[in-house]
Amino acid sequence: MKDLSTFFVKDNLDEIVFSNRNKAYGAYALRNEYSSQLTKALFVGVAFFASVAVIPLIVSAFSSDVITDKGHDYGPYILDPVEEIPEIVKVTPASSVPVKVKTVESTIFTPVRDVKKNKPLPTEDDKKDAALSSETSAGEDTKLIVAPPAIKVGPPTVAPPYTPPAKVEDPNIVVDGTKVDVAADFKGGINAFREKVAQNFDTESVDKTGMVSGVITFVVEKDGSISNLKVTGSSSEFNSEAERTVKAIKTKWTPAQLKGKAVRSSFRMPISMKIE
Structure with missing residues (x-):
């Protein structure tokens, strides 16, 4: 069901x-x-x-592998006969014994000529008033006269005067503006330069009233430009504005002259302003 x-x-x-x-x-x-x-x-x-898994087990159970130590049969291998190396017999050389021979004493004499007696050396008295020679003989006495060295008479030789080497000056040296032949000059004079500074100076940037003063220093280069600008005063705001004003002036200076050549010169200009 x-x-x-x-x-x-x-x-x-x-x-x-x-x-x-x-x-x-x-x-x-x-x-x-x-x-x-x-x-x-x-x-x-x-x-x-199940049959796939069991069949190998059944086959292995009925068949057993026999392991032998028999390797590949390559046939007999005949080795070449080895030649026997004869033993080297070390030959000891016979000791050499010097043969003793019969000797007899013999003295060799060296003949020497008969030695002549030396002549007596001349005494100091013999040397007095005598000329030097290879043999001694009698004769008149001689006097050895030594001539004094010849002295050349003439004007004395005067050595040329010492000339010190020319001093090489540094072309980039900054010369004091008061020690040049021609001082550096601004177009229109120094007063024109002061007027440009006063016209371009912004007094509103200085938080101070009354009279403010300072000193402007700079270097006039050979091409008329200015460098090393510095303003020294009692107010930092005044100093900064003065530097800005001077840098804003684009008109070039006439460089200073020393020995006919343009040189770098220092310039110093006091400045004062009344700020209201």
């Missing part, structure tokens, strides 16, 4: 699907045989994989 759930679910579903249809059609038969076919396929698959 079929399970109720199977009866009411599967069979009823198949009956509903194939109602009023030809149940002899293959799909109806396949659906009815599906469970049995699936069970058969499962058993066949399990049996196949």
Whole structure:
């Protein structure tokens, strides 16, 4: 007897699907045989994989590998005969003993000529008033006169006076403006330079009232430009504004002259302003 759930679910579903249809059609038969076919396929698959795993074990159980120590048979190998090396006999040389021979004492004499007696050396009295010669003989006395060295008479030789080497001056040296031949000059004079400074000076940038003064120093270059600008005064704001004003002036100076050449010269100008 079929399970109720199977009866009411599967069979009823198949009956509903194939109602009023030809149940002899293959799909109806396949659906009815599906469970049995699936069970058969499962058993066949399990049996196949089990046989694949068991067959090697059965084969190995009935066949045993025989391990031998026999290697490859390459045939007999004939070695070449080895020549015997004869033993080297070390020959010891016989000790050489000097042969003793018969000798007799013999003295060789060296002949020497008869030695003549030396002549007596001349005394100091013999040397007095006598000239030097290879032999001593009698004669008149001589006087050895030594002439004094000749002195050349003429005007004395005077050495040329010493001329010190010319001093090489540094072309970039800054000359004091008061020690030049021609002082540096601004176009229109120094008063024109003061007026330009006063016209361009912004008094509102100085937070101070009353009389403010300072000293402007700079170097006039050979091309008329100015460098090394510095303003020294009691107010830093005044100093900064004075530097800005001088730098804003684009008119070039006429450089100072020293020995006919343009030189760098220092310039110093006091400045004072009344700020209200």
